[in-house]
Amino acid sequence: MKMLKRFDGHSLIKALIVLFFIVFLVVPLFSILIVSITGVPINVFGSLVDPETFKSTIDAFKNSSLEFYKSIASKSGYLSALMNSLELSLLVSVVVVVMCLPIAYGIARTKMPFKKTLTALCTIPLIVPTFIAANAFIVMFGRSGWVTYIYESLRGNGLLINPSSMIGIAMVQVFFFFPYALWPMVAAFKLSDITLEEGSQNLGAKNWFTFAFVTMPLALPGLISSALLIFTVSFSDFGTPIILAPKDLNLIVVEAYREIAGFFNWAGAAILTVIMVVVAAFFFCLQHLFTKGKSYGTVSGKPKKQKIIKNKWLTRTIAGYTCLVVLVLLLAMISVLLQSFATTWGVGVLPDGYTMANYQAVFSSSFENVTNSLILASGALVLSVVIATFVSYFVVRQNASKLDFMTTVPLVVPGIALGIALIQTFNTAPLQLTGTATILIIAYTIRRLPYMVRSTVGTMRSIKQDIEEAAVNLGASRLTAAITVVGPLMIPGIAAGSILVFITVIKETSVSILMAPAEWAPMSLAIFQNILRGEYYTAAAMSIILVVLVLVLQAIATKLSKGDA
Amino acid sequence: MGSVTVKNLIKQYDGVMALNNVNLEIQEGEFFALLGPSGCGKTTTMRCIAGFEKPTNGEIFIGKQKVNDIPANKRNCGMVFQSYALFPHLDVFQNVAYSLNIKELEKRGPGTKIKTYARMINKKLAKSPPEIEKKVMEILEYVELAPYRNRLTSELSGGQQQRVALARALAMEPAVLLMDEPLSNLDKKLRNSMRATIRKIQLDLGITTIFVTHDQEEAMSMADRVAVMKDGDVIQLGTPTELYSNPKSAFIADFVGSSNIFKGSVIGQDGERSIVQLDGFQIRSTSIPKNKEVEVVIRPENIEIALGEEHPGDDILEGKVLMSTYLGSIVRYDVEIGPYIVMVDTTYQSGKSVYPPGANVKLTVDPEKVFLL
Numbered sequence: 051m052k053m054l055k056r057f058d059g060h061s062l063i064k065a066l067i068v069l070f071f072i073v074f075l076v077v078p079l080f081s082i083l084i085v086s087i088t089g090v091p092i093n094v095f096g097s098l099v100d101p102e103t104f105k106s107t108i109d110a111f112k113n114s115s116l117e118f119y120k121s122i123a124s125k126s127g128y129l130s131a132l133m134n135s136l137e138l139s140l141l142v143s144v145v146v147v148v149m150c151l152p153i154a155y156g157i158a159r160t161k162m163p164f165k166k167t168l169t170a171l172c173t174i175p176l177i178v179p180t181f182i183a184a185n186a187f188i189v190m191f192g193r194s195g196w197v198t199y200i201y202e203s204l205r206g207n208g209l210l211i212n213p214s215s216m217i218g219i220a221m222v223q224v225f226f227f228f229p230y231a232l233w234p235m236v237a238a239f240k241l242s243d244i245t246l247e248e249g250s251q252n253l254g255a256k257n258w259f260t261f262a263f264v265t266m267p268l269a270l271p272g273l274i275s276s277a278l279l280i281f282t283v284s285f286s287d288f289g290t291p292i293i294l295a296p297k298d299l300n301l302i303v304v305e306a307y308r309e310i311a312g313f314f315n316w317a318g319a320a321i322l323t324v325i326m327v328v329v330a331a332f333f334f335c336l337q338h339l340f341t342k343g344k345s346y347g348t349v350s351g352k353p354k355k356q357k358i359i360k361n362k363w364l365t366r367t368i369a370g371y372t373c374l375v376v377l378v379l380l381l382a383m384i385s386v387l388l389q390s391f392a393t394t395w396g397v398g399v400l401p402d403g404y405t406m407a408n409y410q411a412v413f414s415s416s417f418e419n420v421t422n423s424l425i426l427a428s429g430a431l432v433l434s435v436v437i438a439t440f441v442s443y444f445v446v447r448q449n450a451s452k453l454d455f456m457t458t459v460p461l462v463v464p465g466i467a468l469g470i471a472l473i474q475t476f477n478t479a480p481l482q483l484t485g486t487a488t489i490l491i492i493a494y495t496i497r498r499l500p501y502m503v504r505s506t507v508g509t510m511r512s513i514k515q516d517i518e519e520a521a522v523n524l525g526a527s528r529l530t531a532a533i534t535v536v537g538p539l540m541i542p543g544i545a546a547g548s549i550l551v552f553i554t555v556i557k558e559t560s561v562s563i564l565m566a567p568a569e570w571a572p573m574s575l576a577i578f579q580n581i582l583r584g585e586y587y588t589a590a591a592m593s594i595i596l597v598v599l600v601l602v603l604q605a606i607a608t609k610l611s612k613g614d615a
Numbered sequence: 616m617g618s619v620t621v622k623n624l625i626k627q628y629d630g631v632m633a634l635n636n637v638n639l640e641i642q643e644g645e646f647f648a649l650l651g652p653s654g655c656g657k658t659t660t661m662r663c664i665a666g667f668e669k670p671t672n673g674e675i676f677i678g679k680q681k682v683n684d685i686p687a688n689k690r691n692c693g694m695v696f697q698s699y700a701l702f703p704h705l706d707v708f709q710n711v712a713y714s715l716n717i718k719e720l721e722k723r724g725p726g727t728k729i730k731t732y733a734r735m736i737n738k739k740l741a742k743s744p745p746e747i748e749k750k751v752m753e754i755l756e757y758v759e760l761a762p763y764r765n766r767l768t769s770e771l772s773g774g775q776q777q778r779v780a781l782a783r784a785l786a787m788e789p790a791v792l793l794m795d796e797p798l799s800n801l802d803k804k805l806r807n808s809m810r811a812t813i814r815k816i817q818l819d820l821g822i823t824t825i826f827v828t829h830d831q832e833e834a835m836s837m838a839d840r841v842a843v844m845k846d847g848d849v850i851q852l853g854t855p856t857e858l859y860s861n862p863k864s865a866f867i868a869d870f871v872g873s874s875n876i877f878k879g880s881v882i883g884q885d886g887e888r889s890i891v892q893l894d895g896f897q898i899r900s901t902s903i904p905k906n907k908e909v910e911v912v913i914r915p916e917n918i919e920i921a922l923g924e925e926h927p928g929d930d931i932l933e934g935k936v937l938m939s940t941y942l943g944s945i946v947r948y949d950v951e952i953g954p955y956i957v958m959v960d961t962t963y964q965s966g967k968s969v970y971p972p973g974a975n976v977k978l979t980v981d982p983e984k985v986f987l988l
């Protein structure tokens with residue numbers, strides 16, 4: 051009897067979690083797929099409770115066809131949006147890998163000067179949402195940007211780089227996504243087989259020869275995998291294009307956003323959503339295929355000692371180059387900082403004057419956006435902690451592989467796509483949630499849950515089952531064992547995961563802009579709207595507040611994880 | 616304290632038969648060893664007794680009580696895990712106090728309950744009541760760990776961790792103490808001293824103990840009785856001397872100590888003795904053969920060896936020394952007799968010379984020490 055009861059409690063929670071995923075992830079994605087072939091919005095939950103709705107859904111099905119997909123070919127807007135997006139992602143991923151090569155090699159294999167500082171500065175992009183970065187590039191390279199000013203005074207007229215162009219967008223993405231590729235590439239260089247390299251050198255090969263024909267081929271799978279990762283990230287990015295994309299440059303994320311937010315064109319938005327998910331999923335899977343077969347074989351073996359290159363000429367060149375990359379990041383952030391303190395900033399290297407008024411404006415009129423962000427992020431945090439803790443328990447202790455799979459699905463769904471799917475599904479009764487804080491929190495949670503789950507599953511795996519059994523053996527019930535043993539041991543994993551969730555939710559752009567109701571507008575939406583309204587200085591001030599907030603949280607996270615190690 | 620009875624225990628893991636009708640009767644206060652090679656079902660037996668595995672079939676009694684339906688946390692079996700399974704977030708004191716805190720949770724009101732939970736999560740959160748303090752310190756003194764009470768368990772040596780695990784199990788005053796290969800993570804020297812420590816504690820407290828090991832020397836030197844397991848079955852149960860002097864199968868003879876094992880056939884009787892024909896010679900044995908075809912088991916230390924012209928009596932076999940090896944205080948000879956190579960152990964005495972390879976020797980065996988299986 052007791053066994054039966056315990057079994058029930060566990061499976062009830064498991065069922066609730068599965069239900070959560072079905073209702074808020076599977077059904078929305080599924081119904082957006084249906085909308086893309088029927089061409090009219092459908093109400094899945096309504097069809098379940100109301101026969102009338104059910105009938106109209108069936109009718110919609112009868113009229114379904116692949117016409118709408120055929121229209122992609124004819125409606126040149128969609129096709130060109132897709133092609134442009136693919137082109138952008140390809141450009142960005144190739145440039146990122148090429149740009150990162152020397153830096154990754156420098157970090158992994160050389161004793162370059164200022165390695166620690168440079169490495170730390172390379173993480174700046176991780177704390178800056180791309181729409182803030184995009185805005186920074188306007189401040190630098192835009193028509194009245196200070197770089198443009200310097201360029202004009204040196205060379206004459208025109209722009210050095212036009213930020214509102216494919217090249218401009220690519221540049222922002224390159225500089226603000228490269229850390230996602232950098233660390234895997236550093237790992238690839240660290241792992242490639244040192245014995246082969248030594249062999250090559252023993253045979254009398256020159257250093258460059260060894261690099262080109264031994265080191266590079268060995269690191270190649272890692273590089274390709276990094277490129278594929280960047281491809282997906284760039285393809286799904288919404289913050290950069292929404293700020294920078296000019297009217298005549300169609301990109302799929304922006305196009306989808308316009309269809310839904312501007313024209314309420316469900317059919318069009320649905321088709322674009324399906325295409326986005328398919329493309330992102332394809333490249334995500336491709337990347338995993340690439341990393342799967344190659345475990346590099348060094349993880350379990352003896353640690354091989356790699357030769358650290360000390361050649362002064364080489365290390366200084368790499369360090370100098372890394373400085374240049376980091377300098378762009380620093381200048382971008384300084385530009386936003388200066389803008390946030392500027393009275394006005396006309397044409398010139400520096401603002402015309404300095405003031406605190408922008409911050410005062412934020413604190414007096416838009417402080418609500420800050421608290422909104424914090425409340426929404428806290429909500430998502432609590433929800434993800436609860437779900438992730440149970441999921442990791444089921445995955446680790448009961449081998450729930452389907453659940454494990456389900457929690458990774460959100461990784462392949464671009465934010466805009468998830469937003470559109472949720473809006474469509476929860477637009478009408480019986481589950482009318484669109485425009486509420488609840489659905490916003492749920493969207494944040496679903497989007498960030500994979501990271502949280504990864505963190506808690508890792509910790510759960512490190513807690514051996516016999517520790518839990520020891521507690522039971524000493525008289526503790528399962529619950530007491532969970533509270534007194536599993537709980538305390540889980541805290542580091544939960545803490546690390548929650549801060550990550552909190553940070554990413556505060557940075558979140560696409561879902562916020564698409565789904566947040568006016569009374570719950572978070573900081574990212576407020577900044578976006580300020581930029582649209584041309585209130586650049588308050589936008590800059592709020593951006594700085596956001597970045598500082600993230601920075602502080604990041605520092606706490608680092609401190610926490612160090613304290614435990 | 617209590618006896619443990621296991622009746623017809625069967626455990627199946629989807630398709631795999633881990634235990635195949637195990638029967639054990641362990642007396643109160645007995646030190647009982649489960650001995651067998653890896654994978655034979657020792658841990659599974661122990662986990663069934665502790666309540667972590669539900670038997671597919673069979674009954675388990677602790678004392679007079681049938682415990683099949685009693686959950687693991689109510690069985691009052693102290694278990695020492697192979698990995699020790701100490702609580703890494705608690706110090707030595709709170710590890711040992713864990714079971715006492717659990718009992719505290721059961722009997723007191725809400726205020727004490729919260730305090731107890733707090734202590735079990737982090738010792739800084741609440742102080743232990745004096746009676747727990749006293750009891751834990753007594754146990755820590757007993758296992759010589761009192762000075763380490765505030766250490767985290769990760770800051771202890773292997774032997775100390777082992778003693779914390781033991782102390783933690785003893786603190787709950789269990790009816791039965793279960794130990795799963797408790798010494799396998801220690802180095803050889805420490806292992807020998809821990810053997811003595813564990814045995815002394817067990818005798819002091821008179822606690823019924825089930826001790827799992829794959830090391831025959833450990834089982835034979837520590838236990839009152841030993842059950843030898845193979846492929847999910849108990850194939851022989853008895854005192855160490857019984858197993859040693861009367862192994863029921865070649866497997867046991869081999870497992871509990873090295874033996875000479877030859878195939879032969881019984882060709883007649885000489886009074887109480889059976890005469891067994893081997894290839895080229897005969898040998899006599901007092902044990903009663905079950906079949907005509909038998910396995911002859913002779914332990915190396917039960918064979919006497921002498922030079923060609925020296926001594927002996929009945930049943931002399933002639934052979935030639937192939938090799939001699941020192942095994943600590945004994946000398947092992949490999950002696951060739953016809954097609955056989957026979958192992959012979961003698962205690963090494965300083966001054967006495969060792970027979971060189973090639974020496975012609977005579978071997979004698981007492982028929983009482985020749986086993987027919």
Ligand SMILES: Nc1ncnc2c1ncn2[C@@H]1O[C@H](COP(=O)(O)OP(=O)(O)O)[C@@H](O)[C@H]1O
Binds near residue numbers: 632
């Ligand atoms: N959880 C399990 N699932 C499936 N098979 C198991 C499990 N636990 C043990 N077994 C199998 O049962 C047999 C006995 O295992 P075990 O009791 O651990 O052996 P021992 O402790 O004697 O080394 C082995 O064949 C093992 O593979």
Ligand SMILES: [Mg+2]
Binds near residue numbers: 654657658659
């Ligand atoms: Mg075992």
